[in-house]
Amino acid sequence: MPPPPGEPSRVRQALRGVRNPFYAAQRTFRPSRPGRVEDPQVRKLQLWRTALGLLAWVGLMVTYNAVADAAGAKDVADERFQQSWYSVLMLVCTFPVVVGAFVTAARGGLRRVYLRRALRPLGAVAAIMASMGTSALAMAPELAGLRDAVGLPGKIAIGVLCLWAVGFALYGIGLSLVHVFRTADIHEVLPPVLAGVLVWEMALLDVITGAYPQVPAAARAVFTLGAPLTVTALSWWELRRLRHRHGLTVRAALGR
Template identity: 30%
Template sequence: MPPAPDPAGPALFRDWPSLLGLLGRLPGGVLLLLSPVLLLLSPLMGLYGLARSARRVAWRLFLRDAGSVPVRDPDVARVKRLRTCAAFAASFADVVAFGTVQDISESLSDRWGALLATPWLLVVTAPVVFMLFVWGASPGRRRTMWAALRASLRQLGLFVGTLLLIVVLVVAWSVANPSRLGGSVATWLSFGFLAAVVWSVFLFLFASAAVARTGFGAAAVHPAAPPVLATFLVWAFEATAKLPSGPTPIAYALLIGGPATVTAIAWWEIHRLRTRFGVRLRGG
C-alpha cells in the first residue's frame, strides 16, 4: 500500500477516509436500517470512491516528494496563509456588500479558471525561470540543479499526460462505441468507460491543484524559484482580471492589492532566504 499523505500537508491532499471503513464501524442493525438511504446515495458514494482514488494517485505523482524542499520557513508559510485568508475575506465582503448573484457566480468561475490555467502558465514560464537560475548558478551547483530540473520536467510531462488521458479515453469510447454490441455487455462497457473518464477528470483536477501549489517542484531547482513564479503568475492573471464590484477606490484597491501583497511577500521571502538561510540567487 502506498504511504498516506502527510497529515500536515494541504487539506485537499490529506488522506480521505474509506467509505467501506466508515460503514464497517456501524453495527449491523444500523446498516440494515440505512440500506435504503445508502442505495439511493450509491452514485455519490461511487463518485467519492473515484475521487479518493484519483487524489491518491495525484499525491503520489506530484506531492509525495514535495516535503524534500531545501528550505522551510514557517514564518513565511504563516504569512502566506494569513494573506490567503485575508484576500478571501476581502473578496467575499466586497461581493456581499456591492455585488449581485451574477457577481458571485463570476467570482467562483474566475477562481476555477485560475486553478485550471495556472498549470499551463507554469508549463510556459517555469522552464524559462529554471533555466535562468541554472545559468546564473556556480558550476558546482549546476549539476544538482540539473538533476532537480529533470524531476521537474518529468512532473510537467506527467501533468500533460493527465490531460491526454482524458482525450484518449473519450476518443477510445467514441471509436469502440459499446452501444453497437447491445445487451448487458454494452451497458457494462459503457459504465466502465464512463467511470474511467470521470476518474481521469478527477485526476486532472487534483493534478492541477498539486502543480499550482508546487510549481512542478520549483523549490528543488532553486529555493527562490517559487516566489519568482508566484510574482509572475499573479500579475499575469491580474492583467486579464475584471474590476471588482463597489466604489471605484475600493475596486482598484482590491484589484491592485492582491498582486501587490503577493509580490511583497515573495520578495520578503527571497530576502529571508538570503539573510537567514544563506541562499544566493546566483548560487542556490
C-alpha cells in the same frame, strides 16, 4: 530472492495513489527533494496567501452582487475554477522561461544539478496537463466513436478514470499554485521568484481581458493591483527569511 529494502513501501504507496487521487496529487505536486530546507513559517504563509486570495475574490463577487441566487453562485464557482486554471496555464508557460534562465545563469556543475532536479517539477507540469486532458475521453464529441467502440464496460472504465482525474486535477491545481509546481525541488529560492512573476502576469491578463466588469473601476484597480503587490511583498519576505535563517540567496544558488 527477498525484495529490495523499501520496495513493499513503494508498492503500497503506488496502490494507494491508484485508489486515492488526492494522495496521488500530494505525491505529484508537493516538493520532496531530500535535504531541502522546509521552513514551517514559509509553508503557513504560502497556505494563507492562497486562502486569503480566495476569500478576497469571493468577497469582491458577493459585495458587487455577482452572487444573487444559486445560478449566480454556480457561475462564480465556475469562474473561479477557470481563473485558477488560467493561473496554472500561465505558470506552465512561465515555468520553462524562469527555470531556464535560472539554470542558464548558474555556474559550473550547478547547471547539471538543477537540470536533474527539474525532472520532477517537469513531471508535475505534464501530470496536470494530462489529467485535465482526460476529460476529453468522456465528453469530447470527436471521441464519440471511440466511446461507442469500447461498449458499456469501456464507458464505465472511462467514467471512473475521468472521475479520478477530476479529483487529481482539482487538488493538483491548488497544490501547484501553493507550491509553484514544486520548484523548491530545484532550489528553495525559485518558488518565491516564480510566484512573483506569475502574479504580475495574471494582473496584466486581467487588465487586458477586462476582468470583473461588474466591479467599479476604483475597486477593480485596488483588487487587480492588491494581489501582485501582496504576493511580491510575501515573496520578498520569504527570500529574506531564507537568507537570514538558512543562508540561502539567489546569488549563492547561481554560484556567484
